[in-house]
Amino acid sequence: MVLEKRLRLLFTEKAPEGTALINPETIEELEIEDECDIVCKGKKSLTLKVKPDSEIETGFVGVNADDMQPKGISNKSIATVRASPKSD
Numbered sequence: 001m002v003l004e005k006r007l008r009l010l011f012t013e014k015a016p017e018g019t020a021l022i023n024p025e026t027i028e029e030l031e032i033e034d035e036c037d038i039v040c041k042g043k044k045s046l047t048l049k050v051k052p053d054s055e056i057e058t059g060f061v062g063v064n065a066d067d068m069q070p071k072g073i074s075n076k077s078i079a080t081v082r083a084s085p086k087s088d
Contacts, residue, residue, distance in 0.1 A: 010063070
C-alpha cells in the first residue's frame with residue numbers, strides 16, 4: 001500500500017535545490033526514507049531528496065522556489081507527497 005498525503009508546499013530559501021524539508025513526524029508517517037515524489041495538480045511531478053526539519057510544521061513541505069517555478073508550481077500550492085519507490 002502506498003502511503004500519501006496532501007500537503008502544502010512552502011517556498012523557503014532554507015531548502016537547498018533538489019531537497020524537500022519535511023517534519024520528522026510526517027516522514028515517519030509516510031515511511032519516507034531518502035526521497036519523496038511530489039505531484040501537483042495531477043500532472044506536475046518531481047522527485048526530491050528529503051531532509052528532516054522539525055521547524056517545518058506538519059502539513060507543510062519546505063521547498064526551493066527554483067525547483068518549483070519552472071514546473072509552474074506556485075508557493076502554498078497543495079500537492080500529494082509520498083515516498084519514492086525504491087529501485088532494486
